[in-house]
Amino acid sequence: MKSELITIDSNQLPVIEWQNVRVVTTETLASGYGTEASNIRMNLSNNKSRFIEGIHYFNVTGEALAHLRVNNIYAQISNKARAITLYTEKGAARMSKIVDTDEAWSFFEKMESAYFNQKSLPSDPTTLGLPNFLDPAESAIAWAEQHKKVQLLGVQVQQLETEIDSLKNLFQVGMTPVQFCKQLNGVNINQVNLFLESRHFLYDAEKDISKAHVWRVHSYARDTYLTESPFIMTNDYGQRQCYKIVLLKKGASWLYNQYLKSKLPMKKEWNGEFTHDKYSQVA
Numbered sequence: 001m002k003s004e005l006i007t008i009d010s011n012q013l014p015v016i017e018w019q020n021v022r023v024v025t026t027e028t029l030a031s032g033y034g035t036e037a038s039n040i041r042m043n044l045s046n047n048k049s050r051f052i053e054g055i056h057y058f059n060v061t062g063e064a065l066a067h068l069r070v071n072n073i074y075a076q077i078s079n080k081a082r083a084i085t086l087y088t089e090k091g092a093a094r095m096s097k098i099v100d101t102d103e104a105w106s107f108f109e110k111m112e113s114a115y116f117n118q119k120s121l122p123s124d125p126t127t128l129g130l131p132n133f134l135d136p137a138e139s140a141i142a143w144a145e146q147h148k149k150v151q152l153l154g155v156q157v158q159q160l161e162t163e164i165d166s167l168k169n170l171f172q173v174g175m176t177p178v179q180f181c182k183q184l185n186g187v188n189i190n191q192v193n194l195f196l197e198s199r200h201f202l203y204d205a206e207k208d209i210s211k212a213h214v215w216r217v218h219s220y221a222r223d224t225y226l227t228e229s230p231f232i233m234t235n236d237y238g239q240r241q242c243y244k245i246v247l248l249k250k251g252a253s254w255l256y257n258q259y260l261k262s263k264l265p266m267k268k269e270w271n272g273e274f275t276h277d278k279y280s281q282v283a
Helices: 026-033 037-046 062-071 089-099 102-116 136-170 177-181 189-198 249-260
Strands: 005-008 011-014 016-018 021-025 057-061 083-087 202-204 215-217 226-235 238-247
Touching: 005 102, 011 026, 011 102, 021 026, 021 102, 026 037, 026 083, 026 089, 026 102, 037 089, 057 062, 062 083, 083 089, 089 102, 177 189, 177 238, 177 249, 189 202, 215 226, 215 238, 238 249
Parallel strands: none
Antiparallel strands: 005 011, 016 021, 021 083, 057 083, 202 215, 226 238
């Protein structure tokens, strides 16, 4: 165990980690909070129900105490001590509230930033999964891999910018998914709404399979990817309540990505090229 000290307001705190958690001794709290160690112990005893062992404090005894005494000389644990109490950050905070003095509050705030939230870094960077930059070969490999990542990121950014420019040219406010996909080379526009149904963006409100579809937007996609506009359709059989499915910008982006991933229904004679044409202004 590595021994070291941290100084706060002329108080020297021995750095102690117990079960991978930074802790402080009763004596450290007493010194910083401007009280006696006996008062800290009495506060713990009188408020035992408010302190949970393993969360607010650790009680160290036996061989564990002997090991701590030998391996952390700055803790200055007496040879006569049969047990010591180590306070976690939560325990130190709770004790500062019980002591309830400006000195206690101030000291805890400084411990919080300068002690509890400071972690010592290992001298060997490889223990953190970092390359050993003292090794020329490993350093060169690490540099090459990072350079490759930067180049790949540049390509991805360029692709994203191209997609954004494409969407600016393709998307028109008020257009339907079918109208949008009509601009995309090779898409089978007769299957677009059925595709959206399979992805749970749309559902068919018409239960009679002999009649034409009445497409509605699922709540999941409504006002995020798609919206709908009701209208009355009149034909030889009378009037019928229908809905125009309107594509939103996020929905257009999703559809375009599906197109580039070859997920949309495509025509059999599609030439395999991902191209598009500017669509006429939607009324």
